[in-house]
Structures are given as C-alpha cells and as structure tokens.
Amino acid sequence: MKTYARIYKGRVAELFCTEGNIGEMFHPSFVWVDVSGLDNFPEYRWEAVEQDGGWKFSKYVSPPSSEEQLKAEAMAQRDIYMEAANEATIGMADAYIAGFLNEADTAKFKAFAVYKLALNKINQQPGFPGAISWPISP
Template identity: 40%
Template sequence: MITKNYARIDGGLVVELFSTSGDITQMFHPSLIWVDITTLSPAPQAGWSANQAAGAWTFAAPPAQTLAQAQAVQIALIEGAYQNAIQQPVTYMGATFQADASSQNVLAKSLVAGSVPSGFFWLDASNNQVVMTFTQLQGLASAMLTQWQAAFAKKTGLKQQIRGATTVGAVQAIVWA
C-alpha cells in the first residue's frame, strides 16, 4: 500500500499532519477536513494557511517574522530570564537563603527599622534559624543586591546586543545562558 500524507484543516489553517496507507475517510469523524498533500512541494506544515477555491486547495507559509518582532520576542525572553535570575537563592554566612520576591520584600521591611532585637534570626532556604545582627542582615541584603546587579548588567548587555542585531537569526541566537 502507498502511504499518503494529509493535512487537517480547521479555521483556514493546517492544524495537524497525518500519514497513513489506510483510508483516511474511515479513520476520523467525517466533519474533520483532511486534504491529501502527498504530492505538494513544499509540503504544508502546521500553522500554514489553507484556502479552498473551485475545489482546489492552496497553502501558504505564515509570513516571516520581522526583525522588530524577533527583537520584541527575544527581549521578552531575556526579561523573563532576568526575573528568574534575581530570585535565585544566595549564599551568605555559610548558609543558602531564599531570594524570591517575598523574601526580598520582607528583608527590605526588616532593614527599615535600623536595628534588630537581641536573638534576631533569619530563616535559611531549609528553614533553619540563622541568628543575625543588623550588620549581618545588611550583609544578606548586600548579597542579594550583588546578585541583582550582576543579573541587571547581563540583561542590559543582552538587550543592547538584541537591539544591535541586524537579522532575525542573529537576534534569536542571543539567549540568557
């Protein structure tokens, strides 16, 4: 038997590809639209537009991403990676501390007082109590700030590279690694 390739069409788009040597009309509900694409070159892919006129199907690839679109997408990816990076745990005083947004907020509020009571402690990432003086608490904040600054510098540099790239491929090659 000969294997044929089909594209399932929904809403004017190719949404699925399927290959079979069987009778496709017997495999799926008749309301599904399957078009034989075996002899088409280039073969339509998922996401391509599909139009039927006078009983014949035509297919078109989606328009290529513009440089500006690629830059916007890549910058958004870099921003997401930056947000993740600034919330990674930090090591300070031989312990690992959470540095997520909630921890950062509580730490900032704790520093406003200008001092800590006797026996003050901060919980490490394993929820162990780590006794700290106000100066040590400032040191924890400094460790987080150092992490933020390194991530911010990296983000800024990557965004400058993205804005300076002149092709979509060059933009897409710039990643947070």
C-alpha cells in the same frame, strides 16, 4: 501510502498517513486534503487556504509580540537571573555588614551587588524591551 492534512480554522491541524480511504476513517465534518504529491509539503500549524479548487499552504508566521508581552518576558527572565544571583549570595549581606566576610567573599558579594543592580536597570536601557544587553553574571 498517502499523506493527508486535516484543515481546521485555516490551519493544518494534523498530518495523517494511510493506505485506506480517509473519508471512511473519520467523521465527515473533518476536512482532509491529500498533500502526498506537493513540492511544498505542509507542516503542523501551517496556514491553509482553499483557492481555485485547490489548496495553498504557507508556513505559519506568528505575529510579533506586543511591547507589553516583550516587557513581561524580559522581566520574567530578569527574575530568573535575579533568583540565581540571590542564591549565590544567600546570607552574605548580614555577614558583609557585620564585617565577617573574607577578602574573596567580599569581592564576590560586591560583584553580585553590581550585577543585581544592572539587572534591576534593564528597563532603563535604550531599546528596551526589544533589545536588551543582559549583564554577565560574576
């Protein structure tokens, strides 16, 4: 049995094992490379370069995220944490203002208030958005 890598736009698009003739099984426009005996066996999405009559494969390394992407990811994560914090304190703001919370609920409400304030200030941390020190949920 042989293993073939289908190459598309310089990447391994598919791996296929067969005992049959790969050239007869698929459309002739497909580029299939026999990778059965390679020491550095390629995986899906690896880069593939034809060089000196053969193929060279290397692990795909995604480009680093832009600062805007990192900011968007951080703010999306912040929103997830904030939603959970809001769920944990739902209805407590009015009760706190009216003085209806007992001591334990008041402590919980205040702890979450500090937590939510810290979440809202993550963009003011040094190193943001590349390095974020996430506050710990109460």
